[in-house]
Amino acid sequence: TDHIRSTCFLVCDGVVPSNEGRGYVLRRLLRRAARYGKLLGIKGTFLSDIVPVVAHENLTAYPELTEKLEYIKKIVSIEEEKFSKTIDGGTEILNSIIEKTIASGADTLPGEDVFRLNDTFGFPLDLTREIAEEKGLKIDEEGFVALMNEQKQRARKARADKGDFGWATETLDLGDVTAKTEFVGYTENKCEATVLALIDADVNEVTGTKNGGKVIVVLDKTPFYGEGGGQVGDTGCICADGLKIEIKDTKKTNDGIYLHVGEVIEGSVSVGDTVVAEIDAERRASIRRNHSAAHLLQAALRQVLGTHVEQAGSYVDEHRVRFDFSHYTAMSKEEIAKVEQIVNEQILSALPVNTVETDIETAKKSGAMALFGEKYGAVVRMVKMGDFSTELCGGTHLKNTAEAGLFKIISESSVASGVRRIEGTTGKGVLELIAEQTELIENTAKELKTQNPHDIDKRAAQLSAELKAEKAEREKLNDKLAAAAVGSLLDNRQRAGRFTLISGQTNGMTVNAVRGVLDKIKSEPDTIAVISTCADGRYNLIVTASDGAVKLGANSGAIIKALCEITGGGGGGRPDSATAGIKDGGKLPLAFEKLPEIIGTI
Numbered sequence: 001t002d003h004i005r006s007t008c009f010l011v012c013d014g015v016v017p018s019n020e021g022r023g024y025v026l027r028r029l030l031r032r033a034a035r036y037g038k039l040l041g042i043k044g045t046f047l048s049d050i051v052p053v054v055a056h057e058n059l060t061a062y063p064e065l066t067e068k069l070e071y072i073k074k075i076v077s078i079e080e081e082k083f084s085k086t087i088d089g090g091t092e093i094l095n096s097i098i099e100k101t102i103a104s105g106a107d108t109l110p111g112e113d114v115f116r117l118n119d120t121f122g123f124p125l126d127l128t129r130e131i132a133e134e135k136g137l138k139i140d141e142e143g144f145v146a147l148m149n150e151q152k153q154r155a156r157k158a159r160a161d162k163g164d165f166g167w168a169t170e171t172l173d174l175g176d177v178t179a180k181t182e183f184v185g186y187t188e189n190k191c192e193a194t195v196l197a198l199i200d201a202d203v204n205e206v207t208g209t210k211n212g213g214k215v216i217v218v219l220d221k222t223p224f225y226g227e228g229g230g231q232v233g234d235t236g237c238i239c240a241d242g243l244k245i246e247i248k249d250t251k252k253t254n255d256g257i258y259l260h261v262g263e264v265i266e267g268s269v270s271v272g273d274t275v276v277a278e279i280d281a282e283r284r285a286s287i288r289r290n291h292s293a294a295h296l297l298q299a300a301l302r303q304v305l306g307t308h309v310e311q312a313g314s315y316v317d318e319h320r321v322r323f324d325f326s327h328y329t330a331m332s333k334e335e336i337a338k339v340e341q342i343v344n345e346q347i348l349s350a351l352p353v354n355t356v357e358t359d360i361e362t363a364k365k366s367g368a369m370a371l372f373g374e375k376y377g378a379v380v381r382m383v384k385m386g387d388f389s390t391e392l393c394g395g396t397h398l399k400n401t402a403e404a405g406l407f408k409i410i411s412e413s414s415v416a417s418g419v420r421r422i423e424g425t426t427g428k429g430v431l432e433l434i435a436e437q438t439e440l441i442e443n444t445a446k447e448l449k450t451q452n453p454h455d456i457d458k459r460a461a462q463l464s465a466e467l468k469a470e471k472a473e474r475e476k477l478n479d480k481l482a483a484a485a486v487g488s489l490l491d492n493r494q495r496a497g498r499f500t501l502i503s504g505q506t507n508g509m510t511v512n513a514v515r516g517v518l519d520k521i522k523s524e525p526d527t528i529a530v531i532s533t534c535a536d537g538r539y540n541l542i543v544t545a546s547d548g549a550v551k552l553g554a555n556s557g558a559i560i561k562a563l564c565e566i567t568g569g570g571g572g573g574r575p576d577s578a579t580a581g582i583k584d585g586g587k588l589p590l591a592f593e594k595l596p597e598i599i600g601t602i
Helices: 002-012 021-039 047-057 069-103 111-121 125-134 141-161 167-171 281-305 333-348 360-365 428-447 453-489 511-521 547-551 556-567 585-600
Strands: 190-200 208-210 214-219 236-240 243-252 258-266 268-270 274-279 311-316 321-326 353-359 379-385 389-392 407-416 419-426 493-496 499-507 527-535 538-545 569-574 577-582
Touching (some): 002 047, 021 069, 021 125, 111 125, 190 268, 214 243, 236 258, 243 268, 281 311, 281 321, 281 389, 281 407, 281 419, 281 428, 353 360, 360 379, 407 428, 419 428, 428 453, 527 547, 527 556, 527 585, 538 585, 556 577
Parallel strands (some): 499 527
Antiparallel strands (some): 190 214, 190 274, 214 258, 236 274, 243 258, 321 419, 353 379, 407 419, 493 499, 538 577, 569 577
16 A cells, blocks of 8 residues: 555656656556555556555645646556566576576575566566565675676767767866866856866866867856756857857756866966857857746646646757656647647746746745756745746746747657657747748648649649559459459369369459459359469468368368478468468479379369
């Protein structure tokens, strides 16, 4: 009961099962409860059936459980079904490993086997440990951890090989630099600053660097936003007389120190130099539009889909906004259109965007949306867009929603069980999207030979209908030609034991069409027909026995099986009719040569 109660509250608060953080805690709770249910003999899934009981017992104190009941049930059901499949496949493999270990006289499951179970089949380490302990065994956790670390190192090296600057923050030692960087980017695009530290491409602290060198610059203050809260870091330049450093990304350490990642284009720089730091203001403006739109999007989603919608992740750059949220089904076209409409209504309403620094409790009392599980300091930044949206956020935003211009949803998709993703764009991004779609429509209209782009759907429907009619006519003609060919084969008869045998090959005729022609022999007293056909490069054999032949002992299925032993392939059917797909059409002549002998043995 504790497991399912905790599960309900976590899902209600917006947590969804995943492989990290709070999502991993939820997944372990759910899976442990599901497994012990199986051990107690409970068949099938059952946890979602208990959710209404938990909601009812806590109705007075926690009415939100009842409000989000269907959503909680759906998340629990999806995860339990997924785990059931993992358990069924993984347990069989684990039992085999356990049997081999016991048979060898060892008392520890090999680390490589445990790792393979986890990495390839998704079988949880803690579950492997529990099952092994029940059998009196241990697992080689050191070996498992070593293999896991090797995998992480391979991934880290791959990122470094691709030029991912994220490597720097993993092993960075800033020496004497301990003070937080003063961030002035909410109000300024450029400022004068002092160089406090320089890090080279080998992640070593240096006192200076020259033209052409990759470098991380630490300043005492900066207008550059450091990547965080789903928003990308700023780009721009750090300059002085004879110096230009192109900044390609900005990171931020947990200690609040900003890392300006770039390359010296001109001149040289040393620790202690005074420089001017200036962001790419146009790029920042596009990022602000998309970030503010993300806030409007979340509020609109909660209006349309329900208050169970919680942010599950986001990514905002100058091109698009990517917003992940808790919801268990794909959105309908109508829901997507409604959300887009609401966001654009708020943009056109020109809502003022105000930011206030306050304490966390005051912010929550004012209705501010907080990201569940996020660690907030004593002072938080609250971003309020009219009366429509209030969130805790440290990112850069517009002063008025009207500055976003327009908002357009590009796609809606699934990320994981219970998590959906919307991608959208604003401002220039919408204009670029309209230009691309307009060009596509005009090119399509040209190909369809229609002057008015508004008529392309009608023209496409017309051409589609014409193509279908032509295809049907062509198939009808092919069937007539093939039927004539098969019909001529009906006159090619020979005796084979007690039966009259009709055999031959034809091309371009479907299996069903051949069967239709062979139905003509059904009333004959002792006839068996064996025809091969080749359509779209695939060979098939069709065997039909008349009612009289079946009474005499003919079996189309047995004949097909004997022929397939020669040609390869497989199939089957009833005594009066059977078909097979053939692997080697080149062996059909040999099969037909052996046919009288095969039928003679019936």
